[in-house]
Amino acid sequence: MIPIRDENPTRRTPYVTVSLIAINSFVFIYQFLQPSEAQHWITYNFGAIPLLLVRDFNLLPQLPDHGLTLITSMFLHGGIFHIAGNMLYLWIFGNNVEDYLGHGKFILFYLVCGIAAALTHTLTQITSPVPMIGASGAISGILGAYVVLYPRARVVTMLWIFFFVRFVRIPAFIVLGIWFLMQLPGALGGQGGIAWFAHIGGFLFGLIFIRLWGGAPPRRQHFFG
DSSP: OEEEEESOOOSSOOHHHHHHHHHHHHHHHHHHTSOHHHHHHHHHHHSBOHHHHHHHGGGTTSOOTTTTHHHHGGGOOSSHHHHHHHHHHHHHHHHHHHHHHOHHHHHHHHHHHHHHHHHHHHHHOTTOOSOBOOSHHHHHHHHHHHHHHOTTOEEEEEEEETTEEEEEEEEHHHHHHHHHHHHHHHHHHTOTTSOHHHHHHHHHHHHHHHHHHOOSOOOOOOSOO
């Protein structure tokens, strides 16, 4: 099940959403044009490494040596499918959350969701020397916010069943609810390679705090109108 687009128009041009997609794409292209050794250096110096983050928190209230990696890690990706999936979700759901919050609040909300996601991952992997990279945590927060603001907005979704492909319009709370449930087996089963708890932490942060963040009243959404 792959979301293609939503049927939820915006009043503002999503400058921040488009800029985030452009920045992530530029960084990805730059990173993968580098030799293999340089790619590893970028990942290990700008990715969020739980072991180092936990160690450096002892230095508070001064800024931890690796504290900025909570932000820089959001702009690195591990492959074409990694960034393509993230940017697709950001484009579909980010523009409406930006429309609700406004440009300034949206970028802050996005970054705070990403930080909350990275810290959730860190708390579950405190001894891990493996860097976490990707915008998934921040985008998960956007998904949590979207399901609160526009639960009945229709999402055009591609269903792939064996050799059959269908495009159906499904309410956002079903699409994103299924997405969230799909994170749980990986997190509880300890499946490696993906920061499952970052997805969960970011989603729950966006879900809980979007209303407290403030913004224009969301428009009424109809189930199937």
